[in-house]
Amino acid sequence: MQRAAYxxxxxxxxxxxxxxxQEDLETxxxxDEIFYGYWIDHRLAGAISYKKEGGLLDIYRLMVHPRYFRRGIGKALVSFVEGVEEGIERIIVSTGARNLPAKKLYEGLGFRDIGEREVIAGLWITHFEKCKRF
Structure with a gap:
């Protein structure tokens, strides 16, 4: 599923x-990421992984199998993690700068664009953050 999504x-x-x-199943x-999956009819339709350190939650992967695009799965996974983890003050996530659907998703979930960075020649990513107010 990860390969198809990416x-x-x-x-x-x-x-x-x-x-x-480039990753395989063993990797x-x-x-040491925490993973949650979203299942439809006993098939893995999407997944999210993250690491939490203190009040910071860093989303490492958000993936939806292309067969299940545009069904709100990405939104549901991010919202689930926000609800299940306690003490979160800030959430960060990154995506390809030209990945407009992902950028729209994060902005719709209240994340703000905090800038772009070229990680390797020709590959730009956009960083997002969401600060929780309690």
Missing amino acids: LVEAELIGSFAIPAL LQNS
Whole structure:
């Protein structure tokens, strides 16, 4: 599912240098990220992973299988994580600068664009953050 989702992003941003496209199952299993999945009819339709350190929640991956695009799965996964983790003061996430659907999703969820950065030659990412007010 990860490969299918990130191949779509690679096409959108014009670069196949996305690290997630180079990972295998063993790499994912050995990561120290927290994962949640979104299932439809016993099929994994989407997933989110993140790390939490103190009041900071860093979303590492948000992926939806292309078969399930535009069904609110990404929004549901981010909202779920916001609700399940306590003590979050700030959430950060990044996406390809030319990935307009992802950027629109994060902005719709209340994230603000905090800038772009070229991570390798020709590959730009946009960073987002959301500060929680309690």
